[in-house]
Amino acid sequence: MxxxxxxxxxxxxxxxxxxxxxxxxxxxxxxxxxxxxxxxxxxxxxxxxxxxxxxxxxxxxPGLVDIHTDNLEKHYQPRPGANWDDLGAVIAHDGQCAAAGITTVLDSLALHGERNGLDRAAAFPKLVAAIDQCTRDGLLRIDHGLHLRFEVTKSAILDIAAPYLDHPRLRLLSLMDHRPGQRQLHLKSPSDQAVDDTEIADLCRRNRRHLADICHAQGVALAGHDDATLEHIAEAVSLGCTMAEFPVTQVAAQAARHAGMTIAMGAPNLVRGGSHSGNLSVKTAAQAGLLDILASDYIPLSMIRAAFLLVEPDQGFSLPDAIATVTDNPARATGLTDxxxxxxxxxxxxxxxxxxxxxxxxxxxxxxxxxxxx
Structure with missing residues (x-):
């Protein structure tokens, strides 16, 4: 990179x-x-x-290392239904990251689905190509890698992913499950589709295993996402996940720590004073010794602010340890040892x-x- x-x-x-x-x-x-x-x-x-x-x-x-941000998508579609120029979106996102002290960013892109009116399946290849072109043309200030986000409930996910699983920018892959009642949405009631549907559960297991095997073969870091239970962490460990990304309960975070996993959480959670969805707060996790990495999630400027909030007396972090949550720890967790x-x-x-x-x-x-x- x-x-x-x-x-x-x-x-x-x-x-x-x-x-x-x-x-x-x-x-x-x-x-x-x-x-x-x-x-x-x-x-x-x-x-x-x-x-x-x-x-x-x-x-x-040190320059900040952001392993998870949705910020590029926000620049590509600044208003619902209004897609902007893809190259311009990358350049604007890059400049915003640089101004926030971020020198390495893993652009977190989903290969499918819809968010706030954005067709992610259509946007994904355009944005990857735009990052590559902006880099070739010398238009970027900082380093850009890829963090691919896979919804394991999708039957065609492996076919969609295939062209990108050997991309030279790929540093991290996360396994997501956003069914109602599951993980991040565990506090919400499930919809008509039963969350324990055997066919869907089997599909999720197969997709997780296939993606994990690919990651291990190519040396790409693998993260569980929105873990809520002991079972979620046990499954992540069995797949070889080295990171628990955004655990939503303290029980899951404690299990991840016991298993030796790196724990990553969103910086806006700490800056805002809690999770916007009512899940585990970063402040609680940090005070319990359950925080290794802060990622910008959706606001680049949140990283540097959150790191310095960790130095406040009630958090108990030394300045070097606090800065490490946005520099050394995310770099090492994704193999960026330089x-x-x-x-x-x-x-x-x-x-x-x-x-x-x-x-x-x-x-x-x-x-x-x-x-x-x-």
Whole structure:
């Protein structure tokens, strides 16, 4: 994953000084030396050298890594029934992510279904092609990967998915079941179609297994989605899922933690103060030690805000641990081992943040592979 902008990085050196550089395990005053798009050195020092860009008391953190966002679809259809230009949608989405400090985004796209009037089956191939074209044409500021969302209740899902399961951008696949009364909708009454229908249940099991086998063969991370029960987590573990994405009950989140799964939740849930659908709140999960990753879900700016909310006294996160929920943890969970931390040898994806406790953080400057992109 590399944009055309990043590919143009030269071997020139730049030095960034901050009194609050957030490393993986501590915060330091020092300089980050960048050469050829990578971090060459991290030097502790109280004062900037003559060649350094002085960021003062602003924090320097790694670029954010967003593993789940529906934001692209919102740009493609800004109003019900009004589809916009696909390339323009990608460019606008990309710019919004960059301004929020996100340097890597996994665009979360469903291959089928309808949402707010958007025909996802029709939109999906256009948006994937638009991401590819914008990248080739050098129109994007940040890195874009794919997070494919599969509704396992659909009989033709494997045929629809086939052309995309070896796409070079694919980093994550999630297994979804949005039947009434199931998972995210477990608090709502089922419709006329019984949720325990044997034929549908068998189809779901077959689809989950086939998709899991493909993921394992290609080294793509696999996530369970909206897990609500112990049985859901047990099934996810049996399929080789390494991530519990958006568990909707504390029971499921605790089971995921016991099974060694990474737990990802939506940042808007924390910023809003709870789940919009009445499910497990991020605040409760974080206080119980059941949170590893924050994703933007549907608002790019929510990630940086939520990470700093975790530092508040009632949450109990250190600043490095809080920042890791939007940088290192999502990067590692999706196999992106070249980013997510400020450390020698890693890509120089960096964000200058102005922040004081109790206030909104502001991403003032954003670098992708050493190049200023916002």
């Amino acid at each position: 590399m944009t055309a902008i990043a590919a143009a990085t030269t071997m020139h050196q730049q030095v960034l000084f901050s009194r609050r550089i957030v490393l993986a395990d501590r915060c330091i005053s020092g300089e980050v030396v960048v050469r050829g798009g990578f971090i060459a050195e991290v030097v502790e020092t109280a004062d900037p050298s003559g060649t350094a860009v002085d960021l003062g008391d602003d924090l320097l953190i 980013r997510g931390r400020i450390a020698p040898g890693l890509r120089a994806d960096l964000v200058q943040v102005r922040w004081q406790p109790g206030r909104w953080p502001l991403a003032l400057s954003v670098w992708l592979a050493g190049n200023r992109v916002a």
